[in-house]
Amino acid sequence: MEGLVALARSLVTFLHFWPIALTLGSTLVGIMIGCMPGLSATLGIALLTTLTIKMPPNDAILILISAYIGAIYGGSRTAILLNIPGTAANAAACLDGYALARQGQAGRAMGIATTGSVTGSLFGVVCLALFTPLLGEVALAFGAFEFFWLAVFGVMMSGQVTGEDALKGWIMGFVGLFVALVGQDGIHAHNRFTFDINDLAGGFSLIPMLVGAFGFAEVLTAMKDKMAPPALRAFDSVLPRFGDVLRYWKTVLRSGVIGVYVGILPGVGEDMAAWASYAAARRASKESEQFGKGSVEGLMAAETGDNASIPGAIIPALALAIPGSAPAAVLLAAMIIHGVRPGPLLMVEQPQFVYDVVAMCTLATLGMLFFGLFLIRPMLLVLRIPRTIIMPIIFVLCVVGSYAIAQRLFDVWTMIGFGVAGFFLRQLGYHMAPLVLGMVLGDILDKSLRRGLVLSDGSLEPFFTRPICLVLWLVIAASILWQIPPIKEAAGRAAGALARLTGVRDREARPRG
Amino acid sequence: MQSLDNQPSPRVEFFSGLGWITLGSAIVYGSWTMDRLENLNINPYTAPGLVPGVLGAVIALCGSIMAVRAARVGTSGSDRTAVTRAPIFNWRVALSIALCLGFALGLVGRGAPFWAAAAIFLFLHVFLFSEFGERRGQRRLWRGILVALAVSAGASFAITMIFQEFFLVRLP
Secondary structure: OHHHHHHHHHHHHHOOHHHHHHHHHHHHHHHHHHHOOOOOHHHHHHHHHHHOOOOOHHHHHHHHHHHHHHHHHHHHHHHHHHOOOOOHHHHHHHHHHHHHHHOOOHHHHHHHHHHHHHHHHHHHHHHHHHHHHHHHHHHOOOOHHHHHHHHHHHHHHHHHHOOOOHHHHHHHHHHHHHHHHOEEOOOOOOEEOOOOOHHHHHOOOHHHHHHHHHHHHHHHHHHHOOOOOOOOOOOOOOOOOHHHHHHOHHHHHHHHHHHHHHHHOOOOOHHHHHHHHHHHHHHHOOOHHHOOOOOHHHHHHHHHHHHHHHHHHHHHHHHOOOOOOHHHHHHHHHHHHOOOOOOOOHHHHOHHHHHHHHHHHHHHHHHHHHHHHHOHHHHHHHHHOOHHHHHHHHHHHHHHHHHHHHOOHHHHHHHHHHHHHHHHHHHOOOOOHHHHHHHHHHHHHHHHHHHHHHHOOOOOHHHHHOHHHHHHHHHHHHHHHHOOHHHHHHHHHHHHHHHHHHHHHHHHHOOOO | OOOHHHOOOHHHHHHHHHHHHHHHHHHHHHHHOOOOOHHHOOOHHHOOOHHHHHHHHHHHHHHHHHHHHHHHHHHHOOOOOOOOOOOOOOHHHHHHHHHHHHHHHHHOOOOOOHHHHHHHHHHHHHHHHHHHHHOOOOOOHHHHHHHHHHHHHHHHHHHHHHHHHHOOOOOO
């Protein structure tokens, strides 16, 4: 009841002209960022963080959340019309969205994507309101030992599910953890790996690193190959059909649950949520043979899953200060910049803020619905701007954004360094999401391990025997073992044998007619 | 997700692994030789080099696994070397990096007003890429110059006004 009152108070706070105007404006910006292949939600939020640095905290966070939700949704437009996912989260939407577009049902596909995104997002918002206080309460019992394993868990999970090679993901995660430790350490204020460079004493700032890894690296990636502006096909009405929505309510619900669950997992982003929802829908569907050939259910599942994972990713960011995805990591950093202290004490110190975030997500979802239904055609004009024009402008924004945080040229150099390194690492098959998560979790890991060792007087036993620690390290160990080919093959054989055995038993148990 | 065609060759993977081993080892060395603050009587488990040292060792271990894996794939003959891969570096990337570095390191913060620095960079980037990257041989030089001028003037003015006047952000 107390929560409902707080939520109502937050909703009333935001139902004024200025917050609504900010929501609509930033959702539109987010959708346009999402529409443009190459510009990610992470980059959009990082740049907007720098733009909104002087704004009141609630206005700034509202803009970032609206842009986040808008960007993930906006990526589905190009996935459907061009078979090019605007963001990684929309790759699953390409399969059936583009197939529908080729059948002359692009408008219908966009309507389905809009419906799926809105319902997924609203489902996620309900989970955000329900689970953040609960998780915050549980997290109050977490100590240094649990936070150490949570940090390791986040990096390992993110590394494993991003990209095709878990080893590369893990390397990026560990490099991110190390990069976060450069500068004065958080316990004794001793300089680590600063090489007597004064600017390094404060460490690398997160936002310039992110702007470099996601912005400058993306500019270089886009400039590498010549690409003509895409030709857009005409499309029918984008208004969703109620029949499509009601017919697949089970798929929507399942995808919402999967999306939120995947979102909560540290560092596992919206793209995994979309793929997991799509795969689950395909397994459960009566028309699974239609998947990939223009299945309404498949598109609905993918879009519901990725948008449900946005509030899901914000849950651990608020309750544990551990982000569920790369854009949520930037959001977390922005909250800290604006004086919010996410983590287990948030529900004690600033409980209203959690409900403010719920209200912000709700408003942004409604903004997304508005633009999704009524302003699709003008928004797609942005796709006609050649990359040779948009990319240098993005780079200028990267420079301004990096400088704006602390007015230090060192941050611009940081952005350049991480951008060039990020470009070459991408070309070699390394993904940036685990790196980002490592950068965010490095401080938590460092302090938790050292504090834990002090508390246990050097004994590693509590790290392995406390109940939550036990679960976390067992999952981590299993995920590592799973990557070892002989073990993976043996597990596959065992699963196959078990399935055959179960099948034989089922046949024997079946009454003969 | 990257397709298999874009995956680097085992040779590149092997040298990447060696690179990670070198980086990890350097971190371990730097952590080991880092001041342990014994003169301050701190708890030895809070030594500043502890966690970076562990991370360095893990990075070196992962690098070793990568190098061994690449070497095995390379010698087994089941590698993907037959696949034609796009080069990771070409003249477009080189030109873009040169222009971006020239702007960010050579112009910004060196006394020139930001709007002027941004306009020069944008003009050069848009003009060079649209003329030599997209429209080579089409003899549309003047059109390219006009487009680049319009984009550079408009964008540098808009960015300066929006950041400096509307959002009150100081520009370099």
